Amino acid sequence: MTASAPEEERASGLGARRTTSPPSGADGSGGRRGEPGSGLTRAYLFAQRTARALVRGVHTNWRRSLHLRVVSTTLVLSAVVMLGLGYVLVSQVRSGLLDAKIDTAVSDHRAGLNYALAELQESETVDRDRLLYNIVGELTSRSGDTGQFGVFILPSVDDEAGWATGENNSVPQRLITQIRQSTSDQQYHTYTRIEQDGAEEPALVVGAELTHAYELYYVFPLQHEQEILDLVQHTVVLVGALLVVLLGLIALVVTRQVVHPVRSAAGSAERLAAGDLTERMAVQGEDDLARLALSFNDMAGNLQEKIQELEELSKLQRQFVSDVSHELRTPLTTIKMAGDVLFDEREELEPTMRRSVELLQSQVERFEELLADLLEISRHDAGAATLGTESADIRDAVVKAVGDAEQIAEKRGIKVVMRLPADPCTAEYDPRRINRILRNLVVNAIEHSEGRDVVVTAAADRDAIAVAVRDYGVGLKEGEEHLCFDRFWRADPARVRTTGGTGLGLSIAKEDAALHGGWLQAWGMPGQGSQFRLSLPRRSGDELRGSPLPLVPPEFAMGRNFTREGEENP
The missing domain is CATH 3.30.565.10 (Histidine kinase-like ATPase, C-terminal domain)
Structure with a gap:
């Protein structure tokens, strides 16, 4: 029976990661930018202006370009999906490798425990140190030429010597403490890092109580599993990057097929709104965009016909007003002359006739003003008014x-x-x-x-x-x-x-x-x-x-x- 290692050790992967703090001032935050007017200050200001201009340009293009928004969104979402899938895949591979390694290690360790206990029970030699040394040698030889694991037998008392095929510090103290505090003979395992050929590499340590006086530990290097995991990670990263790029290219092509006709329609609409009534869209194919182009062209044609009809009607109305105003001037002049004669002689007329002459004079003057205003407004309508x-x-x-x-x-x-x-x-x-x-x-x-x-x-x-x-x-x-x-x-x-x-x-x-x-x-x-x-x-x-x-x-x-x-x- 095995006991799981602490969760933080399992989540750390096959080995611990080292972080190195940058030296003070390495990021430039603690350094001096230079005195005013110095080359460093000018370079900093130039970089700042360039960055702001770049941000403004990107923001402007983002607001104005549907093409850019669709492609960028596709790339970002694809990258997020690939990161999620890659994380799940690598986690599954890591979990599978470690679970298989743990099962193998526990099985090998159990076989070693059984062999060591049998040897200790059958042997009647007084030289127990010699016996333990032989057991370690036998168990170590089972690892083969590749050195799949190392074997350690440590005494339960710290001041006694142990027998091992390597340095005893390969066994972490937390595992030793856990076994010694246990009241049963169950097996325990944990992860650690060991020195191998002058470099650190991850390892799995399995241990259990051999007798009341000794403990048996197996140390399994995980370098092979680490190499497999690194290969999987690199493959996932490479394939994910290629897929993101391919999805971006696909989005670029697909979006262009949609955006290009839309831009063409927008340009045609702008030219139509600017007064070019002959503007039409090119119709290609029989899809929805082609139907849009046909509908736009029909709308533009109907609009052109209606505007031309209204222009003709307006032109006829203006011409009618102008012609009527001019034609009315001749009879109005005659009427006004006769009215003036009667108005000048009004004192000699009867009161009823005098009032009628005065009304005639006022209405003729109002009629003359109306004709003048109609002529003036017709000049404005025709664009013939000058200053x-x-x-x-x-x-x-x-x-x-x-x-x-x-x-x-x-x-x-x-x-x-x-x-x-x-x-x-x-x-x-x-x-x-x-x-x-x-x-x-x-x-x-x-x-x-x-x-x-x-x-x-x-x-x-x-x-x-x-x-x-x-x-x-x-x-x-x-x-x-x-x-x-x-x-x-x-x-x-x-x-x-x-x-x-x-x-x-x-x-x-x-x-x-x-x-x-x-x-x-x-x-x-x-x-x-x-x-x-x-x-x-x-x-x-x-x-x-x-x-x-x-x-x-x-x-x-x-x-x-x-x-x-x-x-x-x-």
């Missing part, structure tokens, strides 16, 4: 726009307050179009001010100029700050239009601002009024990055962080 830029002061445009709307404000009892800076606010813009924008904004503010004052503010900074028109009337609901620039849109359709607008003023103003490379934005709150802000670059053609005036009035922006660029940069 006549010149350097001008935006303060003059504000004063002119307020002056044009003065009569309307007086009729409604509204005061228009101008807050203009003392310094000039010059910029390169088209005065005709900017005057029209400001006039529309001021008139629109008067229309919706509910009898309250209207404030017009101008400001400028190094790169931009801005004009804000603020009213304290009905305001705008959430989402209407964008809808208010749509053609013919009205916040409240039931509301009576007292100023006779055409419904195209803000749409044309938005187009004029965009033509300058500027912004026209709106803010409003129900019951708190609204504010419209026009922002223009000071130099024609420059990109507008910010506005010198806030879009949200300061009293509503408290506690919120607004940038100089405003809340809604287009």
Whole structure:
């Protein structure tokens, strides 16, 4: 019967591992990097920058490349699986080798015990030392020429000499103590390391009590088993590495077959989104990717047809509006001339006829404004609108726009307050179009001010100029700050239009601002009024990055962080 060795000895394999601590400062942690400006410091900083650039490059490629992620994941998972399988395989081989060796060793040791006990019982010689020496020699000869094991007979008392075929220190003290403390004649074994040809190698030691005075030990070198285990480990490592590489190559090829068509589809989609309606994908085979390409091509074809139909319809609509506007000018001119004659003679007409003539004159003027706006919006739609830029002061445009709307404000009892800076606010813009924008904004503010004052503010900074028109009337609901620039849109359709607008003023103003490379934005709150802000670059053609005036009035922006660029940069 055998007793197992301690678990930590069994888990250690065939022999103990030695670890050697590196000398102090060998890893560079305790050394000096050099003084500032030295070659060592520059090399360290260069290596640090290179490492950071490499990490950033890998991270960027990892996020952008599906191919890299799939192949890398396959390699990592394959390596983990191979490590697990290799560990299990090596553990099984190690366990099998050691179990077989233990069984053989215990069997040989039991045979040696039986032989030694028989010799001791049959011999009647008085020279027991000589007898024990002969027993050791006989048992040692059974190991053969290869020296499969060594034999030791040690006395149970430490001060007596023992007989052995090698050094007695091959038997570990823990095994000796375990046998001497045992009350039975069972066998024990453990692992140790022995000196063999000037080198240490693992060994298995089996021992048991021979008589009350002596103990018999067998020492079995495990060098052969260690060589087998090393061969198995090297084979597993080599085969595992080859399998990981092969799996990586397989993943590379398979992923490329999938990723390449996907990349091609992405490129085609980008070109289609950029406006190339003739873009199509190449169809190869009849698999799922081929079906994707066919579906993409069908979608692109249908999209191209629909866009062409819409372009034709839009072109016809623009042409119709332009033609109708031009054709209506001739009869309108005749009607206006006749109306002017009647309007000039209205004092001589009866009261009923005089009122009719005045209504005719106002409606003819409104009709003329509508035709002018339709012609202007058709020019923007056709891309035929041009700028006549010149350097001008935006303060003059504000004063002119307020002056044009003065009569309307007086009729409604509204005061228009101008807050203009003392310094000039010059910029390169088209005065005709900017005057029209400001006039529309001021008139629109008067229309919706509910009898309250209207404030017009101008400001400028190094790169931009801005004009804000603020009213304290009905305001705008959430989402209407964008809808208010749509053609013919009205916040409240039931509301009576007292100023006779055409419904195209803000749409044309938005187009004029965009033509300058500027912004026209709106803010409003129900019951708190609204504010419209026009922002223009000071130099024609420059990109507008910010506005010198806030879009949200300061009293509503408290506690919120607004940038100089405003809340809604287009």
